[in-house]
Amino acid sequence: xxxxxxxILGATGSIGTTTLQVVRTHPTLLKIAGLAAHTRWxxxxxxxxxxGVTTIALSDPQAAQEARQSGAFPASTRILEGPAGLxxxxxxxxxxxxxxxxxxxxxxxxxLAAIQKGKTIALASKELLVLAGKFITAAARQSGSQLLPxxxxxxxxxxxxxxxxxxxxxxxxLTASGGAFRDTPLEALSQVTPKQALQHxxxxxxxxVTIDSATMANKGLELIEAQWLFQVPMDRLDVVIHPQSxxxxxxxxxxxxxxxQLSPPSMAYPIQxxxxxxxxxxxxxxxxxxxxxxxxxxxxxxxxxxxCLGLAQAAARQGGIAPAIFNAANEVAVEAFMKGQxxxxxISAIISETLSQSPQHEPSSLEDLLAxxxxxxxxxxxxxxxxTP
Ligand code: MG
Numbered sequence: 001x002x003x004x005x006x007x008i009l010g011a012t013g014s015i016g017t018t019t020l021q022v023v024r025t026h027p028t029l030l031k032i033a034g035l036a037a038h039t040r041w042x043x044x045x046x047x048x049x050x051x052g053v054t055t056i057a058l059s060d061p062q063a064a065q066e067a068r069q070s071g072a073f074p075a076s077t078r079i080l081e082g083p084a085g086l087x088x089x090x091x092x093x094x095x096x097x098x099x100x101x102x103x104x105x106x107x108x109x110x111x112l113a114a115i116q117k118g119k120t121i122a123l124a125s126k127e128l129l130v131l132a133g134k135f136i137t138a139a140a141r142q143s144g145s146q147l148l149p150x151x152x153x154x155x156x157x158x159x160x161x162x163x164x165x166x167x168x169x170x171x172x173x174l175t176a177s178g179g180a181f182r183d184t185p186l187e188a189l190s191q192v193t194p195k196q197a198l199q200h201x202x203x204x205x206x207x208x209v210t211i212d213s214a215t216m217a218n219k220g221l222e223l224i225e226a227q228w229l230f231q232v233p234m235d236r237l238d239v240v241i242h243p244q245s246x247x248x249x250x251x252x253x254x255x256x257x258x259x260x261q262l263s264p265p266s267m268a269y270p271i272q273x274x275x276x277x278x279x280x281x282x283x284x285x286x287x288x289x290x291x292x293x294x295x296x297x298x299x300x301x302x303x304x305x306x307x308c309l310g311l312a313q314a315a316a317r318q319g320g321i322a323p324a325i326f327n328a329a330n331e332v333a334v335e336a337f338m339k340g341q342x343x344x345x346x347i348s349a350i351i352s353e354t355l356s357q358s359p360q361h362e363p364s365s366l367e368d369l370l371a372x373x374x375x376x377x378x379x380x381x382x383x384x385x386x387x388t389p
Contacts, residue, residue: 010101057085133228220312
């Protein structure tokens, strides 16, 4: 059997490099057909050599130019550029699975194009479903493309739901680590710094996700994602804080029993699950050792500590453009916080104000949605600038 060909959008980030590690572990089953990054072309030199990749893309044309002129790649390497380059990588005829791991919304158009071609999508960028869940799931239904969640929580639920009839399922329960300020006194939260927020207790992730984990805006985005992925309404989704990040999520069955998926906090597990699905093989990450004592805590989140969670739930219930506004306002607010322009506790205030000052809207097309999204981004920027830290 031919190895399954993988394209990675976001090849130089933490999901991208862990994907390479999984592919390296299973060379007879997996191969790399294409790699795409934003600007970091130097980080593609080694994987291009190691995996014999013939096509790469850089969304930044300047970076593509530099890569071509560097002489660091074999003469046979095709170096594509711009958003169209990402789309071409995602739609290469030999590609079976596209790992969609571009930060933000730049992955939307290429991922949608791959879905329309019927490719399997290992979905790691949560913004895509939050923004365009309606369009993405409709396109997948039409082409028969499979959407497999890379995010550890959704991957856990995907594993738990396999082969279970819908009438057996009562609720889906996403676990959350609680982030860097889980135990910080509430009154100290307004004074915390970006540096403190970036110290995540369990996961090593990009800075944006790490801040989102501290505010739990991340879990809010994940709730919205779960609605689309599993086609369940918000009132059947719960969040529980689990500081150890060993239980990646749970499902509650109709009879009241709970089932959970446990593994160490390594993204190699969910990534491999997506790439080899439905095969299970040894994963290139440490295993849980039950020969050592293991304590697992589960506690409900305190809404005073995590106001972003309630805002995300409200946006999801509102539907239409609201989840996209939640995401845009959060991105703007987190950026302002990182620059020292906004207090940590004002992140939720900016989201709340942006949501309440934006009109309700049901987007008719992706273009319509993106236009509204960029308006709410501008509104959030004005609101953030109006505040001092
Ligand atoms: Mg997650």
